[in-house]
Amino acid sequence: xxxxxxxxxxxxxxxxxxxxxxxxxxxxxxxxxxxxxxxxxxxxxxxxxxxxxxxxxxxxxxxxxxxxxxxxxxxxxxxxxxxxxxxxxxxxxxxxxxxxxxxxxxxxxxxxxxxxxxxxxxxxxxxxxxxxxxxxxxxxxxxxxxxxxxxxxxxxxxxxxxxxxxxxxxxxxxxxxxxxxxxxxxxxxxx
Amino acid sequence: xxxxxxxxxxxxxxxxxxxxxxxxxxxxxxxxxxxxxxxxxxxxxxxxxxxxxxxxxxxxxxxxxxxxxxxxxxxxxxxxxxxxxxxxxxxxxxxxxxxxxxxxxxxxxxxxxxxxxxxxxxxxxxxxxxxxxxxxxxxxxxxxxxxxxxxxxxxxxxxxxxxxxxxxxxxxxxxxxxxxxxxxxxxxxxxxxxxxxxxxxxxxxxxxxxxxxxxxxxxxxxxxxxxxxxxxxxxxxxxxxxxxxxxxxxxxxxxxxxxxxxxxxxxxxxxxxxxxxxxxxxxxxxxxxxxxxxxxxxxxxxxxxxxxxxxxxxxxxxxxxxxxxxxxxxxx
Numbered sequence: 327x328x329x330x331x332x333x334x335x336x337x338x339x340x341x342x343x344x345x346x347x348x349x350x351x352x353x354x355x356x357x358x359x360x361x362x363x364x365x366x367x368x369x370x371x372x373x374x375x376x377x378x379x380x381x382x383x384x385x386x387x388x389x390x391x392x393x394x395x396x397x398x399x400x401x402x403x404x405x406x407x408x409x410x411x412x413x414x415x416x417x418x419x420x421x422x423x424x425x426x427x428x429x430x431x432x433x434x435x436x437x438x439x440x441x442x443x444x445x446x447x448x449x450x451x452x453x454x455x456x457x458x459x460x461x462x463x464x465x466x467x468x469x470x471x472x473x474x475x476x477x478x479x480x481x482x483x484x485x486x487x488x489x490x491x492x493x494x495x496x497x498x499x500x501x502x503x504x505x506x507x508x509x510x511x512x513x514x515x516x517x
Numbered sequence: 518x519x520x521x522x523x524x525x526x527x528x529x530x531x532x533x534x535x536x537x538x539x540x541x542x543x544x545x546x547x548x549x550x551x552x553x554x555x556x557x558x559x560x561x562x563x564x565x566x567x568x569x570x571x572x573x574x575x576x577x578x579x580x581x582x583x584x585x586x587x588x589x590x591x592x593x594x595x596x597x598x599x600x601x602x603x604x605x606x607x608x609x610x611x612x613x614x615x616x617x618x619x620x621x622x623x624x625x626x627x628x629x630x631x632x633x634x635x636x637x638x639x640x641x642x643x644x645x646x647x648x649x650x651x652x653x654x655x656x657x658x659x660x661x662x663x664x665x666x667x668x669x670x671x672x673x674x675x676x677x678x679x680x681x682x683x684x685x686x687x688x689x690x691x692x693x694x695x696x697x698x699x700x701x702x703x704x705x706x707x708x709x710x711x712x713x714x715x716x717x718x719x720x721x722x723x724x725x726x727x728x729x730x731x732x733x734x735x736x737x738x739x740x741x742x743x744x745x746x747x748x749x750x751x752x753x754x755x756x757x758x759x760x761x762x763x764x765x766x767x768x769x770x771x772x773x774x775x776x777x778x779x780x781x782x783x784x785x786x787x788x789x790x791x792x793x794x795x796x797x798x799x800x801x802x803x804x805x806x807x808x809x810x811x812x813x814x815x816x817x818x819x820x821x822x823x824x825x826x827x828x829x830x831x832x833x834x835x836x837x838x839x840x841x842x843x844x845x846x847x848x849x
Contacts, residue, residue, distance in 0.1 A: 360835070478831035479638050486632035489585050500630060504639055505828055507647045511805065511821030514814015 329460055336464035342440045343472040344502070344509040349440025353473060354498050356431045363477035365424040366431060367470025369413055371463060374441050377406045378462030381445045382455050402445050407436045440469055476501060537634070540735055541594030547726035548601060548780065551716050554709050558664040559609040563715055567604045570616035574600030577624035585629065595634050599623050602642035605716025605776060606820060607649070610660030615653055619645040639827045640787045643820050661712040680712050682772045683816040690757045693767070706770050717773040727779030739792055741778040743799025744806075748774055751807035774806065777819035787827045794833040801826045 340346060343353050349370075356366040381402050389395055414432050417425040425432070435441060444465045448458035479501055488497050556563045578596035582589045591597075603619050623645035628637040650657045661680055685693040697706055705711055709719025717723075730736045749765035756763030768774070773781075782788060782802050789798050802822045809818025 360832075475828050475832060478835060479828070482636070482638065482831060483631075486636040488632045488636075489630065492630055497630065500626065501638075504627070504644055507644060507651065508639070508821060508824035508828055510647065510651065511809055511813065511818065511825055515809075515812050 332461055333464040336461050337468040337471060339512040339515050341468045341472060341509055342465050343469055344506045348443040349438050349469055352431050352434060352438055354495060357473055357477040357480055359481060360474060360477045362427045363473040366428055367473050370469050371466030373409055373413060373435055374444050374462040374466040375459055376409050377441055377445050378448055378458050380405050382458050385449055402442055406441050410436045538593040541598050543735060545594055545598050545601060547729055551719050551722045554719050554722060555715050558710055559662045563609050565613060566616050567601060569613050570604035570620050571597050571600035573617050574620035574624050577621050581625055581629040596624060599641045603645050606646045606714050608660045609662045609715050611656050615649055615656060619649045622648045635786055637786055639824060640781055640784050643781060643824050646820050647824060663712050664710050686816040714773060717776045720770050720775045723775045723779060736783040739795035740782045740788060740799035743796045744778040744782055744803040745769060747800040747803030748806055751804060755811055772817045773819040777823055782823050787830060789830050789834045791837045794837045797833055798826050798830060
């Protein structure tokens with residue numbers, strides 16, 4: 327039950343993009359088609375899960391005993407960056423079309439604040455290792471959910487007579503804002 | 518860009534005399550009895566609210582279409598309907614500023630920026646309500662008017678100023694039944710003599726209007742039936758004293774469920790078009806409504822439930838896209 331609430335909270339109530347406003351860069355960058363969005367979502371789920379699983383022991387075994395808490399950000403980024411390299415090699419070999427579609431945004435996961443954010447959030451909330459990994463995976467699922475929703479909406483923009491100046495990123499930002507308004511639905515639910 | 522989206526199906530196509538204007542003004546007219554009842558119950562200020570809402574949204578529509586260099590299409594009635602629906606989801610005691618800003622938000626941002634009628638993916642009236650709930654939180658949650666009951670309905674002394682659902686949420690079922698229980702309360706609730714938003718109070722009038730739209734085939738049965746059924750089912754299952762002790766009628770007749778099920782969730786543009794997707798859409802609206810009413814931070818959840826389902830409507834539509842029998846097109 328505890329884990330159930332944790333997952334619901336991370337996916338909906340505290341959705342990483344629409345409620346906490348983290349990871350908006352890939353949210354806008356890779357949401358032009360649903361297929362790419364699903365691929366990106368899968369990559370983010372994997373990277374968040376792995377990075378939380380790796381940064382948690384580092385925090386507990388190295389940073390805290392030696393009083394190096396101030397190095398948290400830079401150490402976490404390092405871990406995430408090497409993980410992303412791994413995912414990149416993996417995709418390049420196994421799924422070249424997805425690799426090409428993700429393009430620049432795959433290396434950009436390195437600096438995706440959703441990934442770093444959830445690695446730091448689990449430390450802040452004081453979760454144990456298992457709970458942290460579940461939280462990380464659920465955060466990735468929440469990111470994927472938001473990404474798939476906005477990409478299916480944006481696919482329709484191609485055939486909409488949207489005013490010229492609002493085409494592309496502006497209308498996507500407005501859409502994200504309106505989706506965020508709708509996600510206020512979950513405000514006040516058991517967190 | 519992708520031509521496949523334009524190919525609806527093979528001939529022959531069904532021809533019909535329905536026009537956008539005809540449908541919009543019909544829905545508008547069907548909604549009017551509820552407005553007159555509210556004007557009687559809550560006082561004539563309701564008419565002023567409706568005037569501001571409808572007027573502003575028509576002006577905003579004309580102004581935006583002028584600015585964007587499009588033909589001005591006020592006569593199709595869609596802007597007027599948006600304005601009316603917006604006022605229907607506001608508390609009757611709000612200041613006239615709210616429908617004014619709400620209508621501008623609904624038309625300019627909710628509708629015209631996305632390309633106008635047929636391209637908005639959120640119901641404009643509801644997204645404007647969500648906007649007003651953020652911008653004017655106090656006015657949107659406290660300005661309810663307690664109606665004076667006509668003699669034949671007068672039951673226990675009416676004291677509360679909250680809506681029935683707010684009472685249910687914050688004080689429990691016993692307090693709710695003391696105020697709205699019994700045959701008197703149920704009739705008053707059913708006829709429309711209870712505090713609530715301008716256009717949600719009378720399940721009787723709204724239900725009759727909805728049935729007329731069904732009969733005219735302006736809306737199909739899938740969404741309203743799925744939405745009301747899933748709400749009733751969940752209200753019954755997750756009752757206040759354990760499983761299967763709930764009062765489905767209380768939840769179906771309270772709040773904006775009937776208004777939402779017949780007039781909001783069935784909006785052509787923001788709901789899916791395939792029957793199966795419609796059923797999922799309606800069931801999702803009902804389930805989210807009950808989730809918010811029972812577990813959420815607000816007493817009422819219809820507005821947010823429909824908005825959330827609006828978000829996923831394109832996804833639903835993609836999932837149930839009819840299979841093509843011809844071999845797939847070659848990708849270039």
